[in-house]
Each structure stands twice: as structure tokens, then as C-alpha cells.
Amino acid sequence: METKKVWFVTGASKGLGLALIKKLLEQNYRVAATTRNTKSLLSEIGESSDAFLPLEVNLTDPENVKSAIVKTIEHFGQLDVVVNNAGYGQIGTLEELSDKEARANFDINVFGTLNVIRNAMPYLRQQKSGHIFNISSIGGYSGNFPGWGIYCATKFAVAGLTESLAEEIKGFGVKATVVYPGYFRTDFLSKDSVKTPENVIEEYETARNSEQAHLDEINGNQPNDPQKGAEALIAISEVENPPVHFLLGSGTDEFLNNKIKTITGDAEKWSKLTFSTVI
Template identity: 35%
Template sequence: MTASATGAGRVWFVTGASRGLGRAFTEAALAAGDRVVAAARTVTPLEEPAAEYGERLFALPLDVTDRSAVQAAVDAAVRHFGRLDVVVNNAGFLAMGMIEEFTEAQARAQMETNFFGALWVSQAVAPHLRAQRSGRILQIASVAGPGGAPLTGMYGASKAALEGMSEALAAELAPFGVKLTIVHPGGFWTGLYTAGLAMTEPMAAYAELRAETEKGFSEGSVDSMPEVAAEAVMKLVDSEDPPVSVLLGSMVYDLAFDLSRKRMAVWEKWEEVSRAAEQPVPAPEGYGA
């Protein structure tokens, strides 16, 4: 995608823009000469880039779990810059704990931000992108979506829901010239592990598994600086033929392929049972009445 005819550059709408990956995406876009609507719960951390880039950065306080606030923010962004070209659904946090440990409030909070927040933004920007018959949407997912593990099950559920919704959305918006990419980042040094981390109350029954899992996370973690992810995102946005799904990082790339191969091996082993579960017959009399 090239810069607009006015020479003012593309217009980005980035959620969770005040820190971590969102901050890196925002600064990369600004450095490329684009304009950015940087949405975040707290915009104070954006004062420094605002001073540097002036009117090309529009900082917007936003809680993505508030659907009406999301709609108002998107409308304000379009009024401010006249259009939207790149939308990055990045806002999210990590809730860690065994599935049994989650309270209802904790489980709902994880889904409200990571899944519903991205859904509300996607719904709000879709009419604008359809009308101009162009635009990009980047959904920041995770390898935890397709590959669940102890302690990250609820986080993975939120990202798996995001992925499933986004694959359908990509097909629905494609006829209007809008392209969507689901981005699966590996490990990056962001606030996800600190300010963006919530923990359940540990249950004694899972103490051994928790210790083993946490040890595996600490020993197997491979993390990069957020700027590396931003470089990849800029390549995706500049591509005329971006993928619907992409993996960022060697660790996540190898893990995704390993998980896929293991699943295919299990499916193949149970092929006989799978095929036996299909015996087509006409609809029973009165079906659906």
C-alpha cells in the first residue's frame, strides 16, 4: 500500500498503543511518514512521540471493552484524519492460571479485552474501509491460540476466538478490497509479562504442574525487542498480497509446525473412527418442523 495522493501518508488506528508492541507499531508508522491514531487506556506515555511528531499523532483515550466508546473513537479518528488505512487490533493482556482456578470475573475480563475489544474495533472500522474499498486490518493473535498449554488456557481461548472470527472477517471484507492478516507473535519484551499480567489464585492441587510449567517457560523463553515485530508489520502493510495468517519469530514458527504435524498424526491414526461417523441419509420426516 502506498502513501495517499495528498502525500500525508497512510492513517493508522492502533489499539494498546501506549506500550509494548502497540507503541513499537505506532513509532514505526510515524517514522515512515504515516499518521497514527494511537488509542490506549492511558495516553500519558504517548506525550514524548506526540511532541516529536506533532499533528501526525492523535492520541485517543479508549477502553476497547466499551463498544459505544470504540464506535465513537473510530468516528473521531475518521473525522480527524479523513480516512483509515491500517487498523491494528493490539490491545490485550495476559491472564495466567489453571482453568479451574479462574473466577467468572477473571475469565470474562480476559475475553472482553482480547476478543470482544478486537471485535468491536473490527465492526466499527468495517463500514469505513468498505466504503473506500481499501484498507488493512492486522489482528494481533498469539501462538497460544492454536496451541494451548497449562497456565495460558484462558489467554489462548481469547486468541483462538479472535483467530476464528478474523478468518471469517477476512473472507467477508475481501470483495471490498480490504485485506486482513492474523499476526501470531512469538516472545517480545513488552509489558505483557508485567503491567499486562493478571494471575489467578493458585490451587494446591496444581502446585507441581505449575512449578514444572513455569520452569519450562523461563528456560524456553526466546524474546526479542518489539521493534523487530514492528519491522515485520511494516513489511506486511507494504505488501500488495499479504497473508491471512503469519508467524513472527523462529520459535513460534517451529512450534506451530510441530503442533500441526502432531495433530495431523493423531487425526490420521483415528481416521477409521472419523470416517465411520458419517453415514448420509435424507432428512428424517418432519425434521425442522
């Protein structure tokens, strides 16, 4: 019987991450699941076993991440699929958010992802196979969400580094995919899961309206099912030539089309100036 792949999933204690590890275990994959505190994972899934390894990991600590990768390989004997899913939403306009608040969001959403990539790639490169999923957001493709600029910037960074990663590692037989989830019915938009600015500037009425719409109206009414999202990721992991860019969920096509239309429109309108620089 074929030995199922080993997955390493960060941000696994809730939302899409939790839905994914449950689906993986149902389908007899083996899973190392990381979180800041394993208590909820142990409650949801159970103790460590031949198929499941819960790990308490601080993604901003490179040595801690390295240890988690080593433990995964020691436990399962291999590593095949990495999912960089950990992250959080930071609300606030660019003027409002302090340097500390902005850097904290980048530390988890971007540098945490880089820490995992740096420590997983030596194994994947050596075995000449593997797949890295970096979970961005539709806000990592279209940034026109007032009050979400820093969060969108972190997710744009995830998309950009994944494009480069895909080119850097394809010669080793390793794949990379950036995933742009739309609105999924998880607790991502709950008041306990997103951070708001410490120093609010009330004049930013548009940003406040966007913030309230996400927290009070969109939250709990998202159109997409995280379990079906998990199934889609598993399906992508099994194809020979996976996409570098993967839109996940209903509504993402609208953001895609609107941005293409906007960029194309601007390019056409300003083409005379664009090409005015030719010597």
C-alpha cells in the same frame, strides 16, 4: 508526493504497539494511537499533531470506540490500517479462574477487538480499501501451555474470527491478517502486565512451573525485537496480497511444525474411527 496511510493502533502505550507507532511515525505514516491512559503516550511520543493523535479509549465501551474512530477520521480525513493489539495475559488453570476473571480476559482480548472492527468497517467498506491486523499470539495457534488456557482461548478466538472476517470483507477490497507473535522482549510477561488467579489451587504443579518459567526465566530473555516486529507488520501492510495468517518471530515455526505433526499423527492413528460413521 504520495499521502501516507492512516493507522489506528490499539494497545499503543507499550510493547509491540508502542514500537509500531514509533516506527510508523519515523516513516511518515499518520497514526491514531489508543490506550487506557494517554499520559505515557504523551510522554513517549508527544502531543497531538498532523501526524499523531493520542486517544484515551475504553475498548469494552462500543460508543467510546465509535467516538475514537470518528475522531480519527475527522483528524486525518481517512482511515487505512487498523491494528487490534490491545490485550493482556491471564494466567491460571481452567479450574482456578473464576467466571469473572475469564470473562474479563475475553472482554478485552476478543470483544474489544470486535468493537473496533464493527466501528471501523463501515468506513473501510465504503472506501473499498483497508487492512485489519488482529494480533493473536502463538498461544492462539498452539494451546499446550498449562495455566494459560483462558488466554489461549481468547487468542484462538481472535484467530478464528479473523479467518471469517477475511472471507466476509474481501469483496469490498479490504484485507484481514491474524498475527501470531512469538516471544518478544517487551514487558508483556512482567508481573505488572499479566494477571494471576485470585484463588490458586496448589495441586496444579505443572501450571505453577509454567507460570514461574514465563515470569522468571523467559521474561527479559525473549529472542525477538519488537522494533523488528513492527517493521515486519509495516512491510506486510504494503503488499498487494497480504497473508491471512502471519507467524511473527523466531521460534514460531517450531510451534507450527509441532502442531501439524500432532494433528496429523492423531488423524492417522484414529482414521478408522473417523470414517466409521459413513452410511
